Amino acid sequence: MAATLPTLNLIGAGRVGQTLARLWTQAGVFAVQDVLTTSIASAQAACDFIGAGKPSSGMDRMRPANLWLIATTDARIADVATALAQQAVALESPRGTTVFHCSGALSAAELSPLAALGWHTASAHPILSFANPDTACAQFSGTPCALEGKAEACGRLQAAFSAIGAQCFDVRSQDKLLYHAGAVFATNFMPVLQAVAEDAWRASGVPQALLPHLRASLLHNAVANITRLGPQGALTGPAARGDTAAIARQADALAKWDATAAEAYSALSALALRMANTSSTTATSAANKR
Numbered sequence: 001m002a003a004t005l006p007t008l009n010l011i012g013a014g015r016v017g018q019t020l021a022r023l024w025t026q027a028g029v030f031a032v033q034d035v036l037t038t039s040i041a042s043a044q045a046a047c048d049f050i051g052a053g054k055p056s057s058g059m060d061r062m063r064p065a066n067l068w069l070i071a072t073t074d075a076r077i078a079d080v081a082t083a084l085a086q087q088a089v090a091l092e093s094p095r096g097t098t099v100f101h102c103s104g105a106l107s108a109a110e111l112s113p114l115a116a117l118g119w120h121t122a123s124a125h126p127i128l129s130f131a132n133p134d135t136a137c138a139q140f141s142g143t144p145c146a147l148e149g150k151a152e153a154c155g156r157l158q159a160a161f162s163a164i165g166a167q168c169f170d171v172r173s174q175d176k177l178l179y180h181a182g183a184v185f186a187t188n189f190m191p192v193l194q195a196v197a198e199d200a201w202r203a204s205g206v207p208q209a210l211l212p213h214l215r216a217s218l219l220h221n222a223v224a225n226i227t228r229l230g231p232q233g234a235l236t237g238p239a240a241r242g243d244t245a246a247i248a249r250q251a252d253a254l255a256k257w258d259a260t261a262a263e264a265y266s267a268l269s270a271l272a273l274r275m276a277n278t279s280s281t282t283a284t285s286a287a288n289k290r
């Protein structure tokens with residue numbers, strides 16, 4: 001007789017909730033049970049995509065489950081956890097139930113009303129841009145996933161995420177914000193830097209028709225160099241040459257155009273100079289050892 005799968009309830013089933021629930025359903029890891037979103041229609045659409053689950057009309061209608069995923073937007077997680085804790089008392093949900101969210105910046109402490117009931121709380125942050133559930137399902141295998149929270153919950157999630165191809169690692173609760181800031185630098189600032197660059201090119205008369213080509217060629221070039229040589233080896237420009245006079249002149253020109261862009265330019269140039277100095281110091285000490 002086939003073993004019964006652990007049950008999973010979802011509160012919030014957008015890009016991340018649908019992706020994970022579908023992958024777990026297909027891999028036979030969890031039996032997706034009740035799905036609650038902001039409307040029955042969106043919950044039904046999520047269940048259709050997942051290929052399992054029953055849309056729920058309210059938290060009070062949800063059945064006890066072995067695991068709960070709160071995959072709402074970050075701003076809603078604490079409120080949902082508080083409401084679920086009140087419901088869990090009513091449902092007499094067993095101690096040892098696992099509950100987790102997928103926020104990168106927030107820790108398992110968001111779920112403290114449920115921890116107070118003896119539930120095992122954690123956060124599991126897959127480092128992938130979930131553009132939509134279809135593409136995310138196709139791209140998920142190999143995704144690094146940061147686990148944080150109670151050991152029992154992390155152990156359970158490690159097995160579940162590994163089963164769908166994630167590469168799990170632990171992050172300490174006190175390091176979550178710093179960890180997530182790293183992810184913001186690595187990915188969220190890319191479009192911001194590109195937008196500022198393109199505005200500066202437009203303002204300085206670069207033909208509009210050339211912008212798509214400039215965008216594609218410079219981004220491809222940077223990605224190829226950084227992945228092949230690492231950030232230090234790929235650094236070029238005035239900071240790599242130690243040309244502080246050129247940096248100061250450019251910062252002045254930018255300040256006349258956009259004060260915020262000028263501040264960002266100066267801060268990033270300071271980081272670039274520090275990086276260039278570190279790599280030249282490392283190269284000198286390596287040469288001295290020869």
Ligand SMILES: NC(=O)c1ccc[n+]([C@@H]2O[C@H](COP(=O)([O-])OP(=O)(O)OC[C@H]3O[C@@H](n4cnc5c(N)ncnc54)[C@H](OP(=O)(O)O)[C@@H]3O)[C@@H](O)[C@H]2O)c1
Nearest residue numbers: 012013014015016037038039042071072073102103129130
């Ligand atoms: N997107 C990413 O690339 C990414 C990557 C890693 C981690 N994360 C994290 O994953 C979590 C979910 O993000 P997401 O991008 O999947 O969000 P999303 O696509 O905006 O989906 C949010 C879901 O929450 C539902 N919802 C909102 N408020 C609710 C409430 N009070 N009660 C019940 N359901 C509610 C929404 O319902 P409707 O469907 O009815 O609107 C929707 O199903 C967040 O913690 C986020 O930080 C996101």
